Amino acid sequence: xxxxxxITGPSGVGKGTLIQGLMTCLPELExxxxxxxxxxRTGERDGVDYxxxxxxxxxRRLQAGEFxxxxxxxxxxxxxxxxxxxxxLRAGSPVVLEIEVQGAxxxxxxxxxxxxxxxxxxxxxxxxxxxxHRGTDxxxxxxxxxxxxxxxxxARSEFEHVVVNDSLERALELLTEIVQGSLAKxxxxxxxxxxxxxxxxxxx
Ligand code: ADP
Ligand code: 5GP
Numbered sequence: 001x002x003x004x005x006x007i008t009g010p011s012g013v014g015k016g017t018l019i020q021g022l023m024t025c026l027p028e029l030e031x032x033x034x035x036x037x038x039x040x041r042t043g044e045r046d047g048v049d050y051x052x053x054x055x056x057x058x059x060r061r062l063q064a065g066e067f068x069x070x071x072x073x074x075x076x077x078x079x080x081x082x083x084x085x086x087x088x089l090r091a092g093s094p095v096v097l098e099i100e101v102q103g104a105x106x107x108x109x110x111x112x113x114x115x116x117x118x119x120x121x122x123x124x125x126x127x128x129x130x131x132x133h134r135g136t137d138x139x140x141x142x143x144x145x146x147x148x149x150x151x152x153x154x155a156r157s158e159f160e161h162v163v164v165n166d167s168l169e170r171a172l173e174l175l176t177e178i179v180q181g182s183l184a185k186x187x188x189x190x191x192x193x194x195x196x197x198x199x200x201x202x203x204x
Pocket of ligand 1: 018
């Protein structure tokens with residue numbers, strides 16, 4: 001079974017930015033497109049950035065068992081559709097989920113083999129500045145997200161891997177090492193076999 005990578009951490013910490021870099025370094029990765037009830041931001045496209053849906057559609061699909069995880073976050077609903085994940089895994093692609101902490105906990109219970117990485121900010125103040133400078137949310141929304149972030153930051157010790165996104169370059173390097181290392185473990189039997197064959201061929 002192909003690998004699942006969960007990238008979590010508070011809003012504004014740089015998950016999306018890091019994942020973009022990660023996918024450039026490791027193009028075999030596929031990003032699962034989440035569903036949400038929040039309004040699209042300027043430039044966001046349905047089916048590309050998110051599957052945007054009404055609360056009633058989200059609820060209907062939740063009741064039909066279509067989500068592998070879901071969460072209520074800052075007054076909106078977010079979730080990973082089973083169809084999004086399964087299609088990619090069936091094709092053998094390693095999949096990245098960019099989700100908040102409640103969803104990451106659900107995935108830990110249902111897919112304990114998934115590799116989870118918590119992205120942490122250098123400080124809460126840095127997080128506030130990043131949310132403000134991103135310019136996608138008004139002051140009230142930034143405040144809501146920062147309030148949630150305080151609880152989310154307390155969850156960091158639950159995670160096997162923690163990457164502090166201080167220097168973007170360094171954080172990307174660490175994240176890539178974690179993901180690459182885990183993908184290499186998946187492929188280990190093949191490379192071992194190859195080494196054995198090479199070893200044989202070079203015997204006198
Ligand atoms: P998230 O996906 O976690 O909500 P984003 O990737 O949208 O976060 O990043 C939030 C803002 O912080 C963006 O404006 C991004 O350019 C900026 N950012 C990301 N990483 C860093 C970093 N290491 N240093 C400074 N700014 C950063
Ligand atoms: P945003 O509104 O900034 O796009 O996302 C808000 C938060 O929801 C972010 O922390 C983001 O990672 C998280 N999120 C996005 N998609 C999902 C999802 O499918 N499930 C869960 N649990 N969280 C998600």
